[in-house]
Amino acid sequence: MAPHTEQLTRPAVRLRGLTRSFEGRTVLDGIDLDLPAGQLTALLGHSGSGKSTLLRAIAGLDHGVAGSGQLTAPERVSVVFQDSRLLPWRRVLDNVLLGAEGKDAGRKGREALEEVGLKGRERAWPGQLSGGEAQRAALARSLVTEPELLLADEPFGALDALTRIRMHGLLRELWERHRPSVLLVTHDVDEAIVLADRVLVLEKGRIGLDLTIDRAHPRSYRDPLLGEYRERLLAALGVTEDHR
Amino acid sequence: MTTTTHTTATAPAALAPVEGTHQVRRRRRLAPGKRLPATRLVGPAVVLALWSVASAAGLLDAGAIPAPWTVLETGSRLWSAGTLPNDILTSLQRAATGFSIGLTVGILLALASGLTRTGEALIDGTVNLNRAIPTLGLIPLFILWLGIGETFKIAIIAIVVYIPIYLNTHAALSGIDSRFVELAEVQGLSKLQFIRQVVIPGALPGFFVGLRLGVTGSWLGLVVLEQINATSGLGYMMFQAQNYGQTDVILVGLVVYGVFGLISDSAVRIVERRVLSWRRTLSS
Numbered sequence: 001m002a003p004h005t006e007q008l009t010r011p012a013v014r015l016r017g018l019t020r021s022f023e024g025r026t027v028l029d030g031i032d033l034d035l036p037a038g039q040l041t042a043l044l045g046h047s048g049s050g051k052s053t054l055l056r057a058i059a060g061l062d063h064g065v066a067g068s069g070q071l072t073a074p075e076r077v078s079v080v081f082q083d084s085r086l087l088p089w090r091r092v093l094d095n096v097l098l099g100a101e102g103k104d105a106g107r108k109g110r111e112a113l114e115e116v117g118l119k120g121r122e123r124a125w126p127g128q129l130s131g132g133e134a135q136r137a138a139l140a141r142s143l144v145t146e147p148e149l150l151l152a153d154e155p156f157g158a159l160d161a162l163t164r165i166r167m168h169g170l171l172r173e174l175w176e177r178h179r180p181s182v183l184l185v186t187h188d189v190d191e192a193i194v195l196a197d198r199v200l201v202l203e204k205g206r207i208g209l210d211l212t213i214d215r216a217h218p219r220s221y222r223d224p225l226l227g228e229y230r231e232r233l234l235a236a237l238g239v240t241e242d243h244r
Numbered sequence: 245m246t247t248t249t250h251t252t253a254t255a256p257a258a259l260a261p262v263e264g265t266h267q268v269r270r271r272r273r274l275a276p277g278k279r280l281p282a283t284r285l286v287g288p289a290v291v292l293a294l295w296s297v298a299s300a301a302g303l304l305d306a307g308a309i310p311a312p313w314t315v316l317e318t319g320s321r322l323w324s325a326g327t328l329p330n331d332i333l334t335s336l337q338r339a340a341t342g343f344s345i346g347l348t349v350g351i352l353l354a355l356a357s358g359l360t361r362t363g364e365a366l367i368d369g370t371v372n373l374n375r376a377i378p379t380l381g382l383i384p385l386f387i388l389w390l391g392i393g394e395t396f397k398i399a400i401i402a403i404v405v406y407i408p409i410y411l412n413t414h415a416a417l418s419g420i421d422s423r424f425v426e427l428a429e430v431q432g433l434s435k436l437q438f439i440r441q442v443v444i445p446g447a448l449p450g451f452f453v454g455l456r457l458g459v460t461g462s463w464l465g466l467v468v469l470e471q472i473n474a475t476s477g478l479g480y481m482m483f484q485a486q487n488y489g490q491t492d493v494i495l496v497g498l499v500v501y502g503v504f505g506l507i508s509d510s511a512v513r514i515v516e517r518r519v520l521s522w523r524r525t526l527s528s
Contacts, residue, residue, distance in 0.1 A: 059427055085423055089445040089522045099431030101434065120310075125522045189297045 003242030010182035012037040013058060014147050018069035020053050020062065030069070040175050040182040042196035044189060044233060049202045051185045055079075058183065074148035074181070078141075080155040084134035086126035086141075092121035096141045099232050105144070112140035115177075116170060123213045132163035136170070143178065150180045156191065165221075172217060178187070183240055189233050193226050194219045201236040209236040265379075310492040311523060318492040319338040327481070332500060335466060337392065339451065339504075342401025343462040349402065350409030350454065358417025358447070359439060371410050379403045380468055387473065398452065399471045404465040408457035418448025452516045459508045467501060 011034035020028040027050040037040055045051040056062045057071065059079050081175055086095045096109045104185055113119060116136040126134060135155060142150060154173075156164045172195055175182055193213060194222045201209040220226075234240075263441050292312065299311035306314070322328035353371065356363035360397050379400060390396035428438045470479020478497050485493035517524075 059430065061429060077430075081423070081427075083423065085427045087424065087427075087442065087445070089448070089520075092442075099433050099437070127522065141431075147500070 010037060011035055012039075012074055013183070014070070014072045015058075016070040016072055017029060018054075018057065018067070020050070020057055020065055020067035020106070022065065026205055028057070028067070031207060033200070033207060035149075035181055035183060037181050038179045039198060040172075040184065040196050041198045041200060042184045042186055042192035043202060044186060044192050044237065045143045045202035046237065047187060050205055051187075051202050052153055055153050055183060055185050056201065058149075059151050065135065076145055076147045077144070077149045077151060078145055078147035078180075080135075080138055080142050080152040081151065082124070082154040082157045083133075084129075084138040086129075086134055088126050090126075091122065092118065092124050092126065092129070092137050095126060095137060096144055098141060100144045108144050109140070112143045113137070114123065115174065116140045131159055135167060139170070139174065139219055143174065146178070147180050150175075150182045152182065152184045154186055155184070156188075157186070164191070170216070171195060176217075187229055188238070190221060192233070193229050194221060199229070199233060201233060203236065209233070261264050280390050295525070301486060307489070308491060310495065314492050315495045318490075319496045319499070322481075322493070328496070328500075331476065331478050331481045335470065335479070336504070338469075338477065339401065339462050339466045342398045342465065343405050343458065346402035346405025346458060346462070347397065347409060347455070350406035350458065351413060351451075353406070354410045354413035354417060356450075359443070364418075368414065371407065371414075374403070375411070379407070383469070383473065391475060397466075397473070400469060401465040404461040405458040409451070409454040412454030412457070413447060413451045416447035419450075421447050448490055449520060452512070452520065455503045455516075456509065456512050459512055460505070463501065463505050463508070500505060 013033070013035040015031050015033040018028055019026065031054065043051050049190075053065075054060065057065075057067070058073050059077060060073075061079075086092070087098065090098070093106075093109050093113065096112055097105055100109065110119075110122060113122060116139050118133060118140065121129070121133065121137075126137070129137065129185040131154055135158075152171075152199065156167050159167060159168075168191065171182075171184075184192070184196060197213055199209075199211045200207050201211075201214060203209075209232070211229065211232060213226075215223070215225060264360070294494070295304075295309075296312050299306070299309075310318075319328065353367050357367040357371075369518055376387065383400060385394075386396040386399055390399060421520075424442050424446065425438075428442050467479055468475075470477045471483055474480040474483070482494045482497035485491075485497070
């Protein structure tokens, strides 16, 4: 698979020899990686494969973690976590505006809420939202700062299957409208195939597979042509026929 | 499907149970039923009624337990004579002054200790040492230092108040969810924004627990101080009444203490419900 967009755009994220270890155990083992600007990339891996470590390193959240290597990332980075992480004592709009500055912040916050389908819920408390609504609010919060890079750490992992499918559509739609570079960490192979243009598999602290998915959007979960990608990804993850 | 058949004799003819199934009956409710409004007042009202009936029937020694109406009469007599309002005012002033100082000191120390490592090193151990000493045991020392006037009373009340406020607020400040710290970092909050928008609102529930304990503590300290070392106030009034065998006056004092305790606790609860209105959405 050729990294086809590399010549067109400068990379948003550049990793060179990125190493991270916890108490002597190497989690990331010299990763070299470029994420082109405006691309939606999914990062797959087993639990404990270091997906979250990589994401947190790019987000600059790995205080006190031993490591080396070079890492460049854009100025404006947003993170969506697996939990919505809304502050329960702030109303939904105030949560969306956490850290947002400027006099038109309020308008941007309302617009972001409208984009994720939460118009009219500005004054609600987070405790009054369903799991899916809370995660929508978290998406709105990450958009308000107009990020160049959006890091999503299993953002749909805690949602039920139906809500998850709806959120996939929303994420793709938001990405098409705002075009940030997205790194979506997930353990769900189907989610990666349906959403991403490029899927990375993290294996033993290195990028084990770098797969470009050249299929038009919106993609169907039942598209037989995606089955081939699924097989390759599952094989890279070590899931073979007799495991299933 | 098991082979056991449940034969329900009460099954209506319209819906004959299929073999292996049975008519669903609502299970017996294990939780107590719905709470009726103002039911908490029932217990005290029954006690008051029993007291009245026993007094009217002459079952109680009027010298030991005077009738409710005698207490009321004494109360209104003391009120119109001007001594009761005066004593209440003195006591309220003491409680309010001591409480305000304790509240301020408790909050300031908790902030200094909860938000800075230096503050924590200096303050937290010291306060816990202070806590280990029963505050009322400091009374003799404080009388020698500050004299038997108002100052030592206010100082003791302030100490009784600041300790629970400090402990609960500090615990809440330092126990802030690390996920929210991470979120604040991601959203690019400054240190000051982080403290104002995340740490302090997050610590408010803990602060209110301390506040309620502090309010109760201020009344407790007041009662003890006024009964052993006072020349005015409600406790003094009761102490004098003890010397003259006036049980009705003692009961008036107790009623006033009780009423103020209830009012202050309710006031804190109302403020708490307003400030923490977001919490109701979690429990409902």
